[in-house]
Amino acid sequence: MKAQDLGLKGLARNIGATFSRQIGASLLGLATTVIIARLYGPEGNGAFTIALLLPSMLATFLNLGVAPANVYHLGSEQITVRQILSANLRIFSLFSVLGIAIGAALLLWKRERFFPGIDPRILWLALATFPISLLNNYLLSVFQGLQRFRPYNILAIVQPGALLVFVIALIILGNRDLALLVGAQFFAQSLTLILTVRWLIPLLGSKDMPPLKSCVKKTLSYGWKAHLSNILAFINYKIDLFLTNIFLGPAAAGIYVIAVALVERLWMISQAVSAVLLPRLSQLVTDEDKRRRLTPLVTRWVLTATLIGAVFVAIFSDLLITWLFGRDYSDALLPVWILLPGIVMTSASRILANDIAARGRPELNMYTSVLVVVVNVVGNLILIPHYGLPGAAAATTIAYTLNLLLRLIIYSNFTENCFSDSLVIKFSDVRLLWSAIHK
Numbered sequence: 001m002k003a004q005d006l007g008l009k010g011l012a013r014n015i016g017a018t019f020s021r022q023i024g025a026s027l028l029g030l031a032t033t034v035i036i037a038r039l040y041g042p043e044g045n046g047a048f049t050i051a052l053l054l055p056s057m058l059a060t061f062l063n064l065g066v067a068p069a070n071v072y073h074l075g076s077e078q079i080t081v082r083q084i085l086s087a088n089l090r091i092f093s094l095f096s097v098l099g100i101a102i103g104a105a106l107l108l109w110k111r112e113r114f115f116p117g118i119d120p121r122i123l124w125l126a127l128a129t130f131p132i133s134l135l136n137n138y139l140l141s142v143f144q145g146l147q148r149f150r151p152y153n154i155l156a157i158v159q160p161g162a163l164l165v166f167v168i169a170l171i172i173l174g175n176r177d178l179a180l181l182v183g184a185q186f187f188a189q190s191l192t193l194i195l196t197v198r199w200l201i202p203l204l205g206s207k208d209m210p211p212l213k214s215c216v217k218k219t220l221s222y223g224w225k226a227h228l229s230n231i232l233a234f235i236n237y238k239i240d241l242f243l244t245n246i247f248l249g250p251a252a253a254g255i256y257v258i259a260v261a262l263v264e265r266l267w268m269i270s271q272a273v274s275a276v277l278l279p280r281l282s283q284l285v286t287d288e289d290k291r292r293r294l295t296p297l298v299t300r301w302v303l304t305a306t307l308i309g310a311v312f313v314a315i316f317s318d319l320l321i322t323w324l325f326g327r328d329y330s331d332a333l334l335p336v337w338i339l340l341p342g343i344v345m346t347s348a349s350r351i352l353a354n355d356i357a358a359r360g361r362p363e364l365n366m367y368t369s370v371l372v373v374v375v376n377v378v379g380n381l382i383l384i385p386h387y388g389l390p391g392a393a394a395a396t397t398i399a400y401t402l403n404l405l406l407r408l409i410i411y412s413n414f415t416e417n418c419f420s421d422s423l424v425i426k427f428s429d430v431r432l433l434w435s436a437i438h439k
Contacts, residue, residue: 011280014149019272021153026265028160030324032167033261037254037325039176046254048181050115050245051122053238054106055130058099060234063134065227066091067141068278068357069219074145075282075358079215081142081203087215088138096131103127117250125182132189139196142203147279151199155192162188226362229353232369236376236399240392243380248388256389258325259332262317263339266309270302270347274354281358295355295411296421299348304425306347310340335393342397348422349404352411359414368406375399 037045066088073079079087106114107123115123136159143152166184170176241260245253277298284291313320317336321329353365379395387394408419 011276014147014276015273017149018153018275019268021157022268022272025157025160026268028157028164030261030265032160032164033258034324035164035167035171036181037258037329039171040178040181042251042254042328044176044178044254046245046250046252046257047118047122048178049241049257050118050250050253051126051178051182052129052185053242054103054115054123054126055133056238057234058103058127058130059133059137061231062095062099062102063137063227063230064091064095064220065223065225065230065362066138066219068226068230068362069223070138070141071145071278072222072282072357072360073218074142075147075279079218081146081200083215084142084145084219085139085200085204087219090216091219092131092135092138096134099130099134100127103130116246119178121179122182125179125186129182129186129189132186132193136189136193136196139193139200142200144275145279146203147276149276152275155196155199158195159188159192162191222360222362225366226357229362229366229369232366232373235373236369236396236403239373239377240380240384240396243377243384244389244392247384252389255329255332256335256392258321258329259335259339259389259393262320262332263310263313263336263343266306266313266340266343267347267350269305269309270350273298273302274350277351278354278358281355284358291355291358292415292417295351295415296417299351299422300425302351303344303348303423306344310344314340331389335389338390338393338397340397342400345397345404346400349400349407352404352407352422356407356410356414364410365407368403368410371406372399372403375402 033045036048040048070084070088074081074084104127107120107127111118111120111123140152140155143149143155163184166187167181170180170184241253241257244256277295281291281295284294314337318333321332321336325332356362356364376395376399379398380392383391383395385391408422411417411422412419
């Protein structure tokens with residue numbers, strides 16, 4: 001099959017633009033992380049990160065999979081933009097209130113248990129970012145579903161850029177209050193929301209639409225399946241940091257979050273590809289031959305590229321940690337090395353998960369995530385008390401490796417492709433991608 005038959009040229013162009021945005025956002029985020037880590041120290045850095053876990057958890061647990069449902073339905077042209085937005089706002093109006101209520105209850109009665117050592121002021125301020133974060137998540141996915149990657153990428157870089165500007169402003173003014181640091185996060189997300197709404201208005205189209213109730217039902221019928229999978233994925237990604245804070249305290253969490261932040265930069269590749277690939281695979285709902293050729297091709301290239309990046313991180317991680325963050329964070333080195341294999345595995349499993357979701361079967365991703373989360377939680381509970389930060393990293397890598405294995409099994413059952421099709425680069429891939437680039 002030729003490159004143009006798979007649409008590789010357009011796919012590569014959109015991936016390239018999205019990856020460039022990922023690099024830009026990553027550099028902005030890294031600059032912000034370095035400034036906070038150096039000026040606030042491990043304990044302040046840990047407190048800031050743990051405080052933002054509260055709105056992140058609420059946004060993850062209460063988003064109901066609306067964003068992936070938007071991408072799927074817009075990509076397969078089942079629902080219009082106006083229908084999507086009307087349904088999204090109805091869902092948001094209910095669950096934003098519910099999230100604030102749950103967050104307030106946690107802070108009033110369970111704060112010391114779940115967030116020991118964290119100033120209650122910054123926890124309350126962090127909670128205020130939840131509804132804005134939730135709505136941003138819904139609305140940004142509309143551009144992704146329409147494959148309008150220019151506004152999608154610009155908006156995705158506004159938030160980290162604005163946050164960096166606000167943090168620098170605080171430094172210039174000589175104010176290092178953590179509460180104002182969380183306030184900077186609030187204003188950065190608010191600016192992103194304002195721009196998103198402004199750019200969505202011209203896309204609304206005709207006012208003719210079916211009853212709102214049917215649009216909400218259609219969104220939720222797909223979304224809840226993806227939602228449960230996303231909740232489990234979030235737990236999988238954050239449980240090590242959460243338990244590190246409980247067992248070892250904010251200072252240790254501040255060191256561990258640096259290790260995580262460093263290795264997760266490698267996910268830029270798979271995240272950029274996933275953002276572009278999901279609506280494209282949803283479009284191919286009636287062309288299984290193209291889909292079963294495209295997914296393994298992309299998966300093995302993403303895996304290879306991430307592996308190469310991981311080798312470079314392993315070699316230079318000691319220098320990067322010392323130079324960027326200081327010797328106070330030298331204990332992050334061993335967790336970085338242990339986390340790298342799991343990061344590489346996840347890059348491939350993420351692509352396979354997109355294919356499964358594009359088939360209208362996101363619940364299968366959820367089933368695999370259940371087992372993976374159990375393994376991750378149990379592993380962290382056993383290994384952190386005995387081995388500290390390296391134990392948290394080891395439990396996470398084991399869970400990530402299991403995740404890839406399970407996704408490979410499910411995907412192979414759909415397509416009858418063997419495991420090696422998704423893991424091993426072929427000579428024909430080089431010719432195919434070369435043709436896509438030069439034609």
